[in-house]
Amino acid sequence: MALSKKRVYEVARELGVPTKELIEALAEMGMPGLKAVNTVDEEEAEVIRELFEEHKGKTATAQAQKEAQPAAAAPAKEKKPKPGVPRPPVVAVLGHIDHGKTTLLDTIRKTHVTQEEVGGITQSIGAYQVEVDGRLITFIDTPGHKAFTSMRARGAQVTDIAVLVVAADDGVMAQTLEAIDHIKAAGVPMIVAINKIDKPEANVDRVMQELAQIGYTPEDWGGDTITVPVSALTGQGVQDLLEMILLVAEMEDIRGDPKGELDATVIESHMDPARGPVATVIVKNGTLKERDIVVVGTTWGRIRALYDHQGKRLKEAGPGTPVQILGLEDVPPAGERVELVKKPNQAKALVEERRRAALEQRRVARPLMTFEDLLQAAERKKLAVVLKAESVGALDAARLELGTIEAEGVDLDVLHAGVGPITESDVLLAASVEDAQPLVVGFGVKVDSKARRAADERGIPVRTYDIIYDLTQDIERAMRRLLGPEYVEVKVGEAEVLKTFDIDGVGRVAGCVVRSGKVVRGARVKVLRLGEEVFAGEIGSLKRFARDVREVQAGRECGIRIRDYDDVQVGDVLEIYTLEEVQA
Numbered sequence: 001m002a003l004s005k006k007r008v009y010e011v012a013r014e015l016g017v018p019t020k021e022l023i024e025a026l027a028e029m030g031m032p033g034l035k036a037v038n039t040v041d042e043e044e045a046e047v048i049r050e051l052f053e054e055h056k057g058k059t060a061t062a063q064a065q066k067e068a069q070p071a072a073a074a075p076a077k078e079k080k081p082k083p084g085v086p087r088p089p090v091v092a093v094l095g096h097i098d099h100g101k102t103t104l105l106d107t108i109r110k111t112h113v114t115q116e117e118v119g120g121i122t123q124s125i126g127a128y129q130v131e132v133d134g135r136l137i138t139f140i141d142t143p144g145h146k147a148f149t150s151m152r153a154r155g156a157q158v159t160d161i162a163v164l165v166v167a168a169d170d171g172v173m174a175q176t177l178e179a180i181d182h183i184k185a186a187g188v189p190m191i192v193a194i195n196k197i198d199k200p201e202a203n204v205d206r207v208m209q210e211l212a213q214i215g216y217t218p219e220d221w222g223g224d225t226i227t228v229p230v231s232a233l234t235g236q237g238v239q240d241l242l243e244m245i246l247l248v249a250e251m252e253d254i255r256g257d258p259k260g261e262l263d264a265t266v267i268e269s270h271m272d273p274a275r276g277p278v279a280t281v282i283v284k285n286g287t288l289k290e291r292d293i294v295v296v297g298t299t300w301g302r303i304r305a306l307y308d309h310q311g312k313r314l315k316e317a318g319p320g321t322p323v324q325i326l327g328l329e330d331v332p333p334a335g336e337r338v339e340l341v342k343k344p345n346q347a348k349a350l351v352e353e354r355r356r357a358a359l360e361q362r363r364v365a366r367p368l369m370t371f372e373d374l375l376q377a378a379e380r381k382k383l384a385v386v387l388k389a390e391s392v393g394a395l396d397a398a399r400l401e402l403g404t405i406e407a408e409g410v411d412l413d414v415l416h417a418g419v420g421p422i423t424e425s426d427v428l429l430a431a432s433v434e435d436a437q438p439l440v441v442g443f444g445v446k447v448d449s450k451a452r453r454a455a456d457e458r459g460i461p462v463r464t465y466d467i468i469y470d471l472t473q474d475i476e477r478a479m480r481r482l483l484g485p486e487y488v489e490v491k492v493g494e495a496e497v498l499k500t501f502d503i504d505g506v507g508r509v510a511g512c513v514v515r516s517g518k519v520v521r522g523a524r525v526k527v528l529r530l531g532e533e534v535f536a537g538e539i540g541s542l543k544r545f546a547r548d549v550r551e552v553q554a555g556r557e558c559g560i561r562i563r564d565y566d567d568v569q570v571g572d573v574l575e576i577y578t579l580e581e582v583q584a
Contacts, residue, residue, distance in 0.1 A: 006040060084256045085258070087256035088249075089246075089249035090284070090320065095179055096167070096176045097175055101165050103233060104165060107238055109130070138322055158282055158284070160188060162186070164191070168194050168199065169201045171203075172207065185415060185433070191226045192228070193228050193241055194230065208227060263284045264286070265335065266332050266334055266336045268334060277330055278324055279296065281317075281338055283318060287317065290303055293343065296337070298332075300344075300347035300348065300350070304327035305326045306324070306325055307323065381482055382410065382413060382436035383437050384438050388417075390444035398468060401471070416429055422445060422462060423450070439460075441462075443464075487579040494573060495513065496574070497568060498513055509561050511557065513557050514555065514556055516554050519576050520576065523538070525560075525576055527572050543558060
């Protein structure tokens with residue numbers, strides 16, 4: 001007869017102790033390496049119980065001996081516990097489109113949120129809490145890595161745990177990999193929910209194999225990645241997923257101090273016609289109360305009312321609680337922190353100071369970083385790249401080429417590699433990097449308008465290439481520049497713009513005459529207007545009549561297309577130059 005099996009965390013539950021405490025005790029008693037989800041049979045479970053009881057006895061004896069020591073004896077050093085008390089973990093759900101993120105959240109909400117007839121708001125506030133075995137979990141109801149990362153780009157680390165949803169019939173897809181990269185960058189624990197196991201074509205083993213191939217070996221296969229098979233449609237496995245979230249929260253020892261310093265972040269906000277500015281806030285530490293005076297970025301207010309996810313009015317909100325606040329002067333952006341102040345005058349002064357600083361910063365805003373700026377940035381030793389390509393084949397080729405680049409003393413970190421155009425999400429991911437020089441590159445793809453705007457606002461360099469050699473050459477040059485070599489500009493020619501032509505699908509082409517030296521395709525160019533430099537970039541194409549040419553000598557006419565610049569005007573002078581490395 002086969003012995004019944006159970007998980008280590010289930011044994012801990014039977015003993016009435018935290019799983020973390022049981023695993024630490026077993027390690028001290030000669031059973032290291034056990035994980036919460038490891039499966040044991042009844043005989044092994046009995047051994048675990050006996051060892052834990054023995055450990056408890058030894059601990060009790062040691063404590064009694066310590067208490068019997070003279071007062072003068074030096075106390076033994078003890079590990080200080082984390083401040084505060086266990087609080088509900090804050091969970092975000094990410095994954096590929098159509099893999100069931102929203103359905104999973106809806107199923108959790110319907111089966112685990114108590115339905116009550118309450119007044120006040122009835123719409124979603126962007127987050128909600130569920131109760132599992134008397135313990136709470138807070139879900140951010142904004143699935144998608146864009147929202148997840150946009151808050152991180154503002155310096156807010158709201159999420160404690162990320163649930164990655166992968167469909168059992170599709171497996172690991174492009175956006176799955178993108179979501180993994182965002183979770184990895186956030187540095188939070190990840191649980192993989194293998195969804196749609198109710199479908200006939202579902203293949204859980206294939207998903208686990210694909211995860212293992214990209215470096216995330218499931219715990220069931222001896223790795224560290226937690227996987228839970230679920231069906232968001234039928235509810236199968238959802239309870240197991242919730243219990244696993246609580247287990248990870250326990251192992252991570254997620255805590256908050258209701259009496260501590262306030263740590264609260266805006267995750268969603270809007271203007272309500274009847275109630276004015278409304279912000280959804282998640283409190284991770286401290287307590288937020290009605291009548292508190294708060295500053296949120298460049299706005300402030302006295303909290304008029306607090307509402308939970310069921311529309312119930314609250315007097316206060318403690319650690320792990322999502323709550324909607326009313327009473328702010330303006331609508332704050334997601335990612336802003338909520339700060340407590342004592343007096344309205346103090347709040348007004350702080351907001352006014354921040355508004356003045358923001359205005360001044362806009363006046364002297366950091367200009368858009370060009371690739372030339374990147375070449376001159378010598379203070380960093382790491383290049384963090386977000387790579388996009390037009391197809392899987394092109395992506396594989398680009399990654400393979402990047403893998404051949406070597407620059408001693410410089411690390412190349414590919415934050416994310418995916419298929420499709422460069423999007424705002426790609427720029428936000430690059431902007432969230434703190435310890436490296438970010439760069440977004442595309443191979444055979446375009447940059448969408450939102451991404452371009454986000455790059456301009458944050459000073460993130462974005463480059464696109466049609467030739468893989470140009471991509472790898474520029475990245476290698478950037479990496480080598482991080483080591484410290486200097487480049488000097490060497491002027492090779494000068495041209496004057498006589499006419500301009502706007503061509504659909506191409507952009508503005510400058511009809512020029514070469515006044516001196518020569519114009520070389522691919523060379524650097526400065527656009528001088530009335531003697532002042534208005535743009536510095538690169539010659540994207542060079543034509544003489546209808547033919548592409550490599551260079552045009554002095555005295556001849558040519559057509560010049562400047563990469564990423566469509567404001568060249570008649571009368572502008574184009575100064576052509578190259579960058580040459582200064583040899584040490």
